[in-house]
Amino acid sequence: RVLITGDINIQSGNFAQSTQHLFLFRKQYGTENVILGPFVYADVLDYRHLRELIVNNRVTWLVHYSALLSAVGEANVALARKINITGLHNVLDLALENCLRLFVPSTIGAFGPSSPRDPAPDLCVQRPRTIYGVSKVHGELMGEYLHHKYGLDFRCLRYPGVISVNTPPGGGTTDYAVQIFHDALSTGHHECYLRADTRLPMMHISDCHRATVEFMQAPECQLSLRTYNIAAMSFTPEEVAQEIRKHLPHLTVTYNPDSVRQTIADSWPVRFDDSNARRDWGWAPAFGLEELVSDMLISIRENKTNEAFPKS
Ligand code: VAH
Numbered sequence: 001r002v003l004i005t006g007d008i009n010i011q012s013g014n015f016a017q018s019t020q021h022l023f024l025f026r027k028q029y030g031t032e033n034v035i036l037g038p039f040v041y042a043d044v045l046d047y048r049h050l051r052e053l054i055v056n057n058r059v060t061w062l063v064h065y066s067a068l069l070s071a072v073g074e075a076n077v078a079l080a081r082k083i084n085i086t087g088l089h090n091v092l093d094l095a096l097e098n099c100l101r102l103f104v105p106s107t108i109g110a111f112g113p114s115s116p117r118d119p120a121p122d123l124c125v126q127r128p129r130t131i132y133g134v135s136k137v138h139g140e141l142m143g144e145y146l147h148h149k150y151g152l153d154f155r156c157l158r159y160p161g162v163i164s165v166n167t168p169p170g171g172g173t174t175d176y177a178v179q180i181f182h183d184a185l186s187t188g189h190h191e192c193y194l195r196a197d198t199r200l201p202m203m204h205i206s207d208c209h210r211a212t213v214e215f216m217q218a219p220e221c222q223l224s225l226r227t228y229n230i231a232a233m234s235f236t237p238e239e240v241a242q243e244i245r246k247h248l249p250h251l252t253v254t255y256n257p258d259s260v261r262q263t264i265a266d267s268w269p270v271r272f273d274d275s276n277a278r279r280d281w282g283w284a285p286a287f288g289l290e291e292l293v294s295d296m297l298i299s300i301r302e303n304k305t306n307e308a309f310p311k312s
Contacts, residue, residue, distance in 0.1 A: 001057050002029050005037045005050070005091065006065035021164075024209040025063070035059070039066050039083075047090045054098050061216065064091045064104045070264050072171025073132040084135030092142060092152075101153040103216055106140050106227060108160055108201050109133040109173075113267040120269035122229050122276050129267050140227045147226055156227040157215055160234075160272065163292060164205030164306050165299040173264045177202055177240060181296045184244050184251045193258040196238040199270045203232040204287035204295065206306055211283055218281035225280070231272035232285035233292070243293045 002025060026034045037053050038046045053059065066087055073080035088104070095102040111120050112128040126137050143154035161174025169175035176192050177200075183190040203211075211230045235243075241253045277283035287295070299306050 001059045002034045002061040002063055003037045003050075003053055003057065003059040004034065004063045004065060006039060021065075021205065021209055024206070025213075028213050046087075047094070050090070051094055051098075054094060054100065059098070060101060062091060062095050062100045062102050063212075064088065064102065067135070068132065069170050069172040070107075070109050070130045070132040071173055071175075071261050073135075074130055074260060074264070075171075077131045080131045080135065084132065085138060088135070088139050088142070092146060095154075096146060096150060096152060101155070101216075102143065103155050103157075103212065104139050104143060105212075106136045106156050106158040107133070108158060108268045108272065109264070110136040110140065110158055111267075111269050115269065117268070118270040119273040120229065120271070121273045122225055122227065130264055144226045153220070154226055155215060155223075157211060157277075158227065158229045158272070159208055160201035160203040160231060162203055162205050162208050163296065165296060165304075173261045173268070174200055174202065176237060177235075180237070180240060180244065180253070181293075181300055184248050185297065185300050188248070188250050188252065190241070190251065190253045192237045192253055192255050193261050194237055194255070194265055195257050195262060196253075196255050197236050198262070198265050199234050199236045200265060201231055201234045201269060201272045202292075203230070203285065204292045204306065207232050207285045207287050210286070211277075214283070215277075215281060222280050225276055228277040228280070228283075229272040229274045230277050230283055230285075231274040232287060233289050234271045235289055240289065240293065243289050244297070247293065247297050 004025060022036055035053060035057055038049050067084045068080040109130060110128055110133050111126055114125050114127050116124050128134055128137060140156055143156055146152040147154045161177055163177050169179060176194060180190045241251060245251050274283060295306055
């Protein structure tokens with residue numbers, strides 16, 4: 001059984017807010033085999049609640065999504081430390097105590113201005129400048145340490161900006177790339193908080209979910225790393241706007257960079273090198289920018305979740 005931490009109603013990271021992600025896990029493993037756990041704060045109550053869920057449901061996989069994202073973490077560093085670091089330690093302890101297999105996502109935000117940015121490889125200097133990024137590097141290092149010391153089956157993917165219909169902005173720096181689709185179909189105008197030329201790695205949620213499941217199912221003997229970059233595309237606000245205009249020619253965008261999120265974005269990789277994931281366990285994205293834009297517009301218009309695969 002798979003237990004996913006993260007509460008749909010709390011800003012627990014883009015991913016855990018995506019009902020589609022829960023749907024895709026249940027589609028993969030069976031509804032009765034996927035449980036949504038509590039949003040893991042650091043306090044004992046949730047720890048006890050989480051432990052009860054694990055024991056009572058014979059959980060084997062713990063998928064830990066609860067985290068405060070980049071921009072919202074900078075606005076509340078103490079809470080971000082509590083959730084992203086102390087909460088993670090609760091989860092690591094529970095995984096060890098109950099011999100669970102543990103998946104924890106990391107992010108492009110785990111790199112900083114001194115990292116190689118174009119592309120960023122799996123192994124390089126990581127000195128992120130957000131509490132979100134620092135907590136994610138800590139998670140990578142702690143998980144790998146417990147793997148090497150105690151054999152914990154810890155697996156981690158560094159996600160790009162994840163784009164999906166039913167992931168309301170979760171306080172991330174890449175949130176504009178979700179909002180622009182809703183604005184294009186409602187007001188026809190998007191106010192972008194990043195410069196027009198800010199290039200960031202992005203991924204359709206279905207690719208991100210499929211990568212996660214394929215990685216979770218990859219035989220141990222194929223893994224040369226415990227933490228991998230995964231990539232699909234990198235685009236700028238102007239490029240995604242141009243692609244949307246192929247469907248909605250009247251979309252207008254004004255660029256009004258906000259210093260916090262522009263500074264964060266400028267410290268992140270421009271592109272990811274995910275050659276290790278492609279070699280070790282066969283990672284290959286299905287959605288490029290054209291397929292992403294088409295699926296997002298169709299999904300919003302029809303008020304449904306994103307396709308699992310691009311339309312042929
Ligand atoms: C954020 N969407 O912007 C998240 C993500 C790749 C960035 O971790 O903080």
